Amino acid sequence: MMTASPGSLADRTLRLLRHPVLRRLAQAFFVAFLLMVFAFLLIRLIPGDPAMILLGDEATEEDVIAYRKLLGIDGSIPSQFGRYVSNLARGDFGVSIRSREQVLSIVQKRLPISLWLTVTTIFMTVLLALPLGVAAALYRRTWFGHAFQIGASVLVATPVFFSGLVLILLFAVQANLAPIAGYHAGFPANLYYLWLPALTINFVLVPVLARILQSSIVETSSEEFVEAAIIRGTQGWRFYWRYLLRPSLAPTIAALGYFAATVVSYAVIIEIIFNLPGIGMTLVDAVRNRDYPLVQGIVFLSGLLVVGLTFMADLVNGWLDPRAKIR
Amino acid sequence: MTPGSIGVSPVGRLRRVELRRRWRQLNAESRWGLVILALILVLSIFVPLLSPNDAYEFVDLPLQPPSAALPFGSDHLGRDLLVRVFAAARLDIALAILGVSVPIVIGTFIGTLAGTTRNPIAETVWDGLVNALTAFPEIILVLGIVAMVGADVRGLLIAIWISRWAQYARIARAKSLALRDAEFVQAAQVLGYSQMRILVRHIMPNVFSEALAYALSDFIFIIVIIGGLSFLGLGVNPPTPEWGAMLAEGRLYLRTEPWLILFPGFFLSLTAIGVALLARGLERISKGEDE
Numbered sequence: 001m002m003t004a005s006p007g008s009l010a011d012r013t014l015r016l017l018r019h020p021v022l023r024r025l026a027q028a029f030f031v032a033f034l035l036m037v038f039a040f041l042l043i044r045l046i047p048g049d050p051a052m053i054l055l056g057d058e059a060t061e062e063d064v065i066a067y068r069k070l071l072g073i074d075g076s077i078p079s080q081f082g083r084y085v086s087n088l089a090r091g092d093f094g095v096s097i098r099s100r101e102q103v104l105s106i107v108q109k110r111l112p113i114s115l116w117l118t119v120t121t122i123f124m125t126v127l128l129a130l131p132l133g134v135a136a137a138l139y140r141r142t143w144f145g146h147a148f149q150i151g152a153s154v155l156v157a158t159p160v161f162f163s164g165l166v167l168i169l170l171f172a173v174q175a176n177l178a179p180i181a182g183y184h185a186g187f188p189a190n191l192y193y194l195w196l197p198a199l200t201i202n203f204v205l206v207p208v209l210a211r212i213l214q215s216s217i218v219e220t221s222s223e224e225f226v227e228a229a230i231i232r233g234t235q236g237w238r239f240y241w242r243y244l245l246r247p248s249l250a251p252t253i254a255a256l257g258y259f260a261a262t263v264v265s266y267a268v269i270i271e272i273i274f275n276l277p278g279i280g281m282t283l284v285d286a287v288r289n290r291d292y293p294l295v296q297g298i299v300f301l302s303g304l305l306v307v308g309l310t311f312m313a314d315l316v317n318g319w320l321d322p323r324a325k326i327r
Numbered sequence: 328m329t330p331g332s333i334g335v336s337p338v339g340r341l342r343r344v345e346l347r348r349r350w351r352q353l354n355a356e357s358r359w360g361l362v363i364l365a366l367i368l369v370l371s372i373f374v375p376l377l378s379p380n381d382a383y384e385f386v387d388l389p390l391q392p393p394s395a396a397l398p399f400g401s402d403h404l405g406r407d408l409l410v411r412v413f414a415a416a417r418l419d420i421a422l423a424i425l426g427v428s429v430p431i432v433i434g435t436f437i438g439t440l441a442g443t444t445r446n447p448i449a450e451t452v453w454d455g456l457v458n459a460l461t462a463f464p465e466i467i468l469v470l471g472i473v474a475m476v477g478a479d480v481r482g483l484l485i486a487i488w489i490s491r492w493a494q495y496a497r498i499a500r501a502k503s504l505a506l507r508d509a510e511f512v513q514a515a516q517v518l519g520y521s522q523m524r525i526l527v528r529h530i531m532p533n534v535f536s537e538a539l540a541y542a543l544s545d546f547i548f549i550i551v552i553i554g555g556l557s558f559l560g561l562g563v564n565p566p567t568p569e570w571g572a573m574l575a576e577g578r579l580y581l582r583t584e585p586w587l588i589l590f591p592g593f594f595l596s597l598t599a600i601g602v603a604l605l606a607r608g609l610e611r612i613s614k615g616e617d618e
Binding site: 027030031034035038042043045046047153154156157158159160161162163165166168169173261262264265266268269272273283284286287288290292295296298299302303306307310 | 356455456458459460461462463464465466467468470471472473474475476477478547551554555558559560561571574578581582585588589592593595596599600602603604607
C-alpha cells in the first residue's frame with residue numbers, strides 16, 4: 001500500500017476498493033441496511049391497527065391519527081419507509097410512546113450500564129478462558145481434561161436465569177460478597193455490583209471459548225511450523241506465545257465476535273435478575289408497555305452493535321493469524 | 328409395548344438386537360444424555376398421572392418445606408411443587424419440540440432452494456439476508472417480535488419460528504451447493520423429473536441429516552428461550568406450570584425458601600444438559616473422535 005503505484009487515480013481507487021477490509025466493510029453496510037429493513041417491518045407484524053391497540057375502543061378519530069403519526073404508520077408504505085430512513089439518517093429513532101422522550105436519548109442514558117456489564121464480562125472471559133483453554137489442551141489426557149469436558153457440557157447447558165439465581169443465593173445471600181441486586185454508577189464502586197452478573201454470563205461463555213481454544217491449540221500443535229520451531233530449539237514464552245497460542249487464538253477471537261450476539265442476549269435476562277437498569281431492562285419494560293418505537297429502536301441498535309463487533313473481530317483475526325484471510 | 332410380544336416375534340427380536348447394537352456404538356456422553364432424557368420423560372409422564380394432587384390445586388399451607396407428603400414442598404400458593412415441576416416438563420419439552428420442528432422444515436426448504444439456484448444476484452442478496460437475520464442478538468429479536476405479536480405462547484412460538492429458520496437455511500444451502508452437481512441429481516434431471524420433485528425428493532432428504540444434528544443444539548437454545556421469556560413474564564403465563572415462570576415466582580422467596588427455584592431450575596438444567604450431552608456425543612461419533 002505504501003509503494004508509489006503507477007497508473008491513474010481511478011486505477012488506484014479501484015485497487016483500494018478491492019482491498020479485503022473495504023470489501024468486508026461494504027458487506028457490513030449492506031447487512032446494516034437489511035437490519036434497518038427488518039426493524040422497519042417489525043412494527044408491521046402487529047395484528048390489527050397499532051394505534052387502536054394502544055388507545056382502546058373509545059379513542060377519538062383525532063387521537064388515532066395523531067398516534068399513527070407518532071408511530072410513523074401514516075401514509076403509503078414506500079413513503080413511510082422513506083421517512084423512516086431519512087429520520088434515522090438524522091439520528092431520529094422516533095419517540096417513546098410511554099415517556100414521549102426521544103428513543104436515542106433513552107438509549108444513551110441506559111447504555112453505559114450495559115456497556116460496563118459487557119466490558120466487565122469480556123475482561124473476565126479473557127482472564128478465565130485463556131488459562132483454562134491452555135490448561136485443558138496441555139493436560140487433555142489427564143483427569144483435569146476429562147473434568148473440564150464434563151464441566152463445560154454442564155455449564156453451557158445451564159440457563160443463565162437459573163445459574164444467576166443460584167449464584168445470588170451463594171454469594172449474596174449466604175456469603176454476603178455481593179449485593180442481591182441494584183446498581184450505583186462510578187468506576188471502581190460499580191464493579192461491586194457488576195462482578196456477579198458478569199460471572200453468571202461467563203458461566204456460559206467461558207466453557208464455550210475455552211473449549212474452542214483447547215481444540216485449536218491441539219490442532220496447531222500438530223502443524224509443521226510448530227515442529228520446525230521445536231527443532232530450531234525455540235523455548236519458553238516465545239514458543240508458547242508465538243507458535244502455539246497466537247496462531248490458535250484466531251478461532252477463539254472469531255468465536256468471541258460471534259458470541260457477541262449471545263452476550264448481548266443474555267445480558268437482557270441478567271439485567272432483569274440483578275436489577276441493573278441497562279438497555280435490557282429498558283427493552284423488557286418497553287415490550288411489557290407495548291412501546292413499539294422504543295422496541296424497534298433497541299432491536300435495530302443491538303443488531304448494529306453486533307455487526308460492528310463481528311467486523312472488529314474479523315479485523316483482529318486477520319492481524320493475529322496470517323492464515324485467516326478476510327474474505 | 329409389552330415385553331412378551333416383542334420377545335417372541337422374530338421381528339421384535341431382530342429389532343432388539345439392532346437396538347442393542349446401536350447402544351454399543353454410542354460413547355459415554357451420548358449414553359448419559361439418553362439416560363437423563365429418558366428419566367425426565369418417564370417422570371414427566373408418570374408423576375402428574377400417579378400423584379393424587381393436581382398441578383393447579385391448593386393442597387397445603389403455602390411455602391411448606393419438602394416433606395414425605397410433598398417431596399418438593401409447596402409453592403407460594405400452597406400447590407404441590409413436585410407435580411408442577413413435572414407438569415412443566417411436559418409443557419416445556421412439547422413447546423421446544425414445536426419450536427424446533429417448524430424452523431427445521433422451513434429453513435431446510437428455503438436453504439435448499441437457495442443452494443440449487445444458479446443466479447449470482449440471488450446469492451449475494453441471500454448472503455446479506457441471512458447474515459442480517461442472524462446478526463440480531465437472538466433473545467432481543469425474539470423479544471422484539473413478541474412485543475409486536477403478543478406476549479403469550481402463540482407470540483412466543485411465532486417469534487421462535489421467525490427468528491430460528493435462518494441457521495437451518497444456512498446449513499441446508501452449504502450442503503445442497505455440494506449436492507447440486509452430484510450424480511444422482513443429474514440422473515434425476517436426465518429422467519426428466521421436475522425441479523420441485525428433485526428438490527424435495529432427492530436433495531432435501533440428504534440435507535436433512537445435517538440439519539437434524541444442528542437441531543439438537545438448537546433445542547437447548549429454544550428451551551432456554553421459552554424458559555427465559557416466561558421468566559420475564561412474556562411467554563407462558565401463570566398459573567400454567569412452566570419452569571421459567573416458576574423460577575420467576577420462586578425468585579421472590581429466594582432468601583427463605585430456596586427450594587422454590589432449586590427444583591424447577593434443576594430439572595430445566597438437567598433437560599438441557601441431557602440434550603447437550605447427547606448432541607456432543609453424537610457429534611464426536613460422527614467426527615470419529617473416539618479413542
